[in-house]
Amino acid sequence: xxxxxxxxxxxxxxxxxxxxLNAQALEQLLAAKTEKECxxxxxxxxxxxxxxxxxxxxxLEEERKKTWELLKELLKDLSAFTVFLLPNDYHNxxxxxxxxxxxxxxxxxFADGGTVDPGTILRAFREHDYSLLPEPxxxxxxxxxxxxxxTGDGQLCDFILDRASLLAVYRAGEASxxxxxRKYAELTVAAADIKIAVRACATGKPVQVILRALAxxxxxxxxxxxxxxxxxxxxxxxxxxxxxxxxxxxxxxxxLSAFExxxxxxxxxxxxxxxxxxxTIGPLAAYLIARENEIRAVRMILSGKRNHLPEQSVRERLxxxxx
Amino acid sequence: MxxxxxxxxxxxxxxxxxxxxxxxxxxxxxxxxAAAGVVTEDPGKFGKVLVLQLLPGTQGIYGLLVAFITLSxxxxxxxxxxxxxxxxxxxxxACLPIAIVGYGSALGQARAAVASIGLVAKQPExxxxxxxxxxxxxxxxxxxxxxxxxxxFGIGAINI
Numbered sequence: 001x002x003x004x005x006x007x008x009x010x011x012x013x014x015x016x017x018x019x020x021l022n023a024q025a026l027e028q029l030l031a032a033k034t035e036k037e038c039x040x041x042x043x044x045x046x047x048x049x050x051x052x053x054x055x056x057x058x059x060l061e062e063e064r065k066k067t068w069e070l071l072k073e074l075l076k077d078l079s080a081f082t083v084f085l086l087p088n089d090y091h092n093x094x095x096x097x098x099x100x101x102x103x104x105x106x107x108x109x110f111a112d113g114g115t116v117d118p119g120t121i122l123r124a125f126r127e128h129d130y131s132l133l134p135e136p137x138x139x140x141x142x143x144x145x146x147x148x149x150x151t152g153d154g155q156l157c158d159f160i161l162d163r164a165s166l167l168a169v170y171r172a173g174e175a176s177x178x179x180x181x182r183k184y185a186e187l188t189v190a191a192a193d194i195k196i197a198v199r200a201c202a203t204g205k206p207v208q209v210i211l212r213a214l215a216x217x218x219x220x221x222x223x224x225x226x227x228x229x230x231x232x233x234x235x236x237x238x239x240x241x242x243x244x245x246x247x248x249x250x251x252x253x254x255x256l257s258a259f260e261x262x263x264x265x266x267x268x269x270x271x272x273x274x275x276x277x278x279x280t281i282g283p284l285a286a287y288l289i290a291r292e293n294e295i296r297a298v299r300m301i302l303s304g305k306r307n308h309l310p311e312q313s314v315r316e317r318l319x320x321x322x323x
Numbered sequence: 324m325x326x327x328x329x330x331x332x333x334x335x336x337x338x339x340x341x342x343x344x345x346x347x348x349x350x351x352x353x354x355x356x357a358a359a360g361v362v363t364e365d366p367g368k369f370g371k372v373l374v375l376q377l378l379p380g381t382q383g384i385y386g387l388l389v390a391f392i393t394l395s396x397x398x399x400x401x402x403x404x405x406x407x408x409x410x411x412x413x414x415x416x417a418c419l420p421i422a423i424v425g426y427g428s429a430l431g432q433a434r435a436a437v438a439s440i441g442l443v444a445k446q447p448e449x450x451x452x453x454x455x456x457x458x459x460x461x462x463x464x465x466x467x468x469x470x471x472x473x474x475x476f477g478i479g480a481i482n483i
Contacts, residue, residue: 007353007437011360014444278357278438 009074010283016070017275017287019046020323021294026301030315035305042298056302060295067291068113071284080281083172083185084288088114090165092121093137094158097145100125136171140164159213166192166215180282183270184289189217190245191263197229197236198252198259206230219244257317264319268293271322290322297321328411329397329404335418336393339471343386343425350379350433357437361444371443371450378457379432382425385468389421392472396479409483417474424467432460 021029025045032038039056042048048059072078078085088111099106099122110118116134124132130142140160148157166189173185193214200210207230214222220243228235237249251262267289274286297318304314358372391400393414398404406414439453 004353005356007356008360011357011437011440011444012363013360014441015361015364018445276438278434278441 004279006279006281006284009281010277010279012070012074013283013287017290017323020290021045021297021321022323023321026297026318026321029298029301030304030311032305035302038298038302038305047298056299056306060299063291063295065112067288071288074284075281080176080178080181081285081288082115083169083176083181084285085113085115086168086172087165088112089116089121089137090161090168092116092118093141093144094161096121096125097141097148097157097161098154100145101148136168137164162192163213163215170215170217178281178285180271180274180285184267184285186217186219187263187267187270189215190220191260191266193217193220193222193225194236194240194245194248194252195256195259197225198233198256201229201231201233201236261317261319264293264296268320268322275322286322293319293322328406328408329399331408331411332393332397332406332414333399335415335422336390336397336399338415338422339393339418339425340386340390342422343389343429344383346426346429347380347383347386350382350429350436351376353430353433354379354436354440357440361440365444368443368447371447371453372440375436375440375443375453375457378436378454378461379429381461382421382429382432382464385421385464386425389418389468389471389475392475393418396475407483410478410481413478413481413483414475417471417478419471420467420474421464421471424463428460428464428467432457432464435460 029038029041032041035056039048039059042059047063049062071081075081091111092114095106095109095111096118098104099109106118106122116137120132124130124141125145130138133141140163144157144160144164147160148154169185170189173182173189176182176185196213197210200213207226210226210229211222214220214226216222224239225236228239233252237252240246240248240252248259248262251258271286271289274282277283300317301314303309304311354376358376361372362369394400397406397411397414435457439456442453443450
């Protein structure tokens with residue numbers, strides 16, 4: 001599809017952007033006294049399904065579904081958005097492996113919206129027929145399953161699939177013709193690598209183990225990062241100072257959750273120029289990222305209200321908004 | 324070879340109408356897609372986006388105008404169609420500004436119109452400003468139209 005052919009889709013997205021929650025709307029939600037009040041405010045903005053008695057999670061799930069339905073309607077072929085769908089596939093691989101390994105009935109363990117049907121994934125493991133899976137998933141699926149069978153170590157199995165997921169996201173990003181999608185994939189993988197390195201450093205993992213967990217990407221030299229992580233946190237910061245993620249040091253020193261917030265904000269800043277892009281698939285990808293960000297923010301607020309957390313503590317965790 | 328004068332002159336007229344027309348058709352089509360996208364979400368904006376959609380359509384009219392004047396001047400619409408090769412080539416060249424600039428400006432204007440449709444989708448009160456951006460592109464189509472028309476009338480008076 002040439003960029004010109006996105007004119008209709010982008011125009012619809014422009015109109016849809018009007019209903020995105022901005023910082024002011026999030027403040028209003030924060031100011032609500034209870035979770036119920038928040039839900040009612042969201043319902044008045046058209047959130048949730050037709051039934052008003054939906055719970056918080058159902059409402060958020062409904063919103064996610066609405067976003068994907070809109071994108072499916074606009075794009076017909078979602079292959080350009082594989083980068084956003086692949087993590088669901090790898091989540092489903094993990095869930096299926098564990099279900100087959102423990103011989104349990106897989107109920108509500110699969111994520112919607114992958115590129116492969118969860119039933120097919122389950123069958124691939126049950127019948128040991130990995131050819132049912134797309135080619136790039138076969139080797140990590142086999143390796144993860146065999147590792148689980150031989151060692152019984154679920155964490156190691158997740159470890160293999162998490163790295164495979166990151167590699168798949170990076171490759172999908174590289175294959176994309178759109179600059180925003182490429183940048184998103186790059187940032188996602190780089191952020192995950194930094195998080196893995198910090199966690200591995202905290203738990204004192206050796207360099208070979210760290211190297212096996214890190215996924216290569218353009219902006220991070222995994223060998224150098226692994227070597228730094230095998231020494232101490234200061235070495236990680238020192239390495240980051242030599243990359244484009246030098247300003248990640250401050251949030252990392254604060255906490256991993258502050259770093260995650262920094263990553264999301266960085267992605268949002270990369271996405272924001274799409275507000276002024278009249279054509280190309282970029283604004284559609286930006287809308288999807290903005291919706292995911294919005295749903296995450298609402299989940300944080302609802303959870304804060306449910307657990308009676310102070311407003312300020314929730315506010316500190318909120319990410320920058322697209323609009 | 325003497326008979327080729329009318330061929331070149333007609334080719335110029337046809338190109339003027341054809342290229343400017345194709346540019347406008349593509350431009351109005353593109354802006355129409357964007358306009359339909361906005362109207363899908365908010366039918367109340369139909370009037371505003373329709374005006375923006377039509378802006379890249381003017382080049383097609385300019386092309387038609389130049390073609391019509393050329394056809395009258397070279398005698399195809401009546402009178403004698405006997406013109407020299409040199410004059411035929413001059414008519415051909417005179418039609419090129421609207422043919423080429425008309426095509427290019429229609430597509431450029433369409434992109435600006437699509438961006439303005441996006442602007443109106445989000446801020447309908449800025450419709451006036453949104454109109455100005457694609458309208459600026461019109462300047463160049465009008466300049467090309469002027470050059471083509473002045474040349475065509477001028478060629479009629481030259482005795483070659």
